[in-house]
Amino acid sequence: MSKFTSKISYAEQHDFNDGREIDLLLSIFHLPPENLARLRNNPPAILAAIDQFATQKYLMNIGELKGKLITDLISQTKPTTMVELGGYVGYSTILFASHLRAVSTAPPRYFCLELNPVFGAMIMALVDLAGLTEVVTVAIGPSDVSLKRLHAEGVLAKIDMLFLDHYKPAYVRDLKLCESLGLVAAGSVLVADNVVKPGNPPYLEYVRASVEEKKVKKEALGVGLGDEAMGDPLLRYKSRMVESFEPTGIPDAIEITVCEGY
Numbered sequence: 324m325s326k327f328t329s330k331i332s333y334a335e336q337h338d339f340n341d342g343r344e345i346d347l348l349l350s351i352f353h354l355p356p357e358n359l360a361r362l363r364n365n366p367p368a369i370l371a372a373i374d375q376f377a378t379q380k381y382l383m384n385i386g387e388l389k390g391k392l393i394t395d396l397i398s399q400t401k402p403t404t405m406v407e408l409g410g411y412v413g414y415s416t417i418l419f420a421s422h423l424r425a426v427s428t429a430p431p432r433y434f435c436l437e438l439n440p441v442f443g444a445m446i447m448a449l450v451d452l453a454g455l456t457e458v459v460t461v462a463i464g465p466s467d468v469s470l471k472r473l474h475a476e477g478v479l480a481k482i483d484m485l486f487l488d489h490y491k492p493a494y495v496r497d498l499k500l501c502e503s504l505g506l507v508a509a510g511s512v513l514v515a516d517n518v519v520k521p522g523n524p525p526y527l528e529y530v531r532a533s534v535e536e537k538k539v540k541k542e543a544l545g546v547g548l549g550d551e552a553m554g555d556p557l558l559r560y561k562s563r564m565v566e567s568f569e570p571t572g573i574p575d576a577i578e579i580t581v582c583e584g585y
């Protein structure tokens with residue numbers, strides 16, 4: 324394990340959704356006009372303001388170090404369509420969508436799916452401040468409902484990169500849903516956060532399983548479950564863990580998984 328080298332260290336982890344997220348929004352939009360003007364259309368400056376706030380009051384953002392692993396991956400794989408499950412205050416949305424815009428060869432789309440409507444509204448306000456409204460769509464509601472809706476509306480047909488960072492037990496459920504909707508296919512890259520802290524053994528087991536193992540498991544589950552719950556066990560994945568740190572300095576890792584198709 325390497326060392327925690329982040330320039331900024333978040334406050335120790337405490338609660339969330341106790342008013343701190345609104346405080347963050349007010350701390351930004353109540354800045355003196357000339358300071359707020361410096362943040363407009365300036366994603367790095369907005370991220371720095373969020374990081375600075377989180378040194379005093381913890382925010383559950385991806386942070387600098389894991390964020391850099393993922394922006395490097397965006398540079399390497401150049402996705403056009405990215406979907407994020409769990410947007411919170413919009414830190415990863417602003418970081419990844421601005422990076423996507425910088426490296427994409429085609430007009431990029433970033434879908435941020437967030438359950439909490441207050442957080443969703445905050446993300447929209449900060450995305451607008453960052454000048455990213457042409458790239459980002461924020462979908463408010465449970466991730467599975469939003470995935471089905473966006474697919475049914477025809478705005479989401481394939482996911483080049485899926486970032487899973489929401490309710491840990493829903494990672495496998497939502498990946499299987501994406502498989503059964505045909506959203507994940509050869510070349511899709513999955514990035515799952517928090518696979519060490521707090522950890523997600525069922526997800527790691529699923530993305531690391533062979534097709535044979537998944538077929539056996541599907542047979543064991545038997546009939547009765549719909550396609551969504553079954554996913555597509557014939558899809559092959561190549562998966563690896565990359566160790567890093569939470570922005571508090573606590574060790575964590577992301578799981579990077581590439582879909583190799585059938």
Ligand SMILES: C[S@@+](CC[C@H](N)C(=O)[O-])C[C@H]1O[C@@H](n2cnc3c(N)ncnc32)[C@H](O)[C@@H]1O
Pocket residue numbers: 383384385386408409410411412413414415416436437438439442464465466467488489490493
């Ligand atoms: C760890 S935070 C996301 C952090 C964010 N990706 C970042 O790095 O800046 C998890 C978020 O997932 C949201 N969430 C939890 N369950 C969800 C669900 N079923 N669908 C969509 N969002 C969900 C929570 O409201 C919370 O905002």
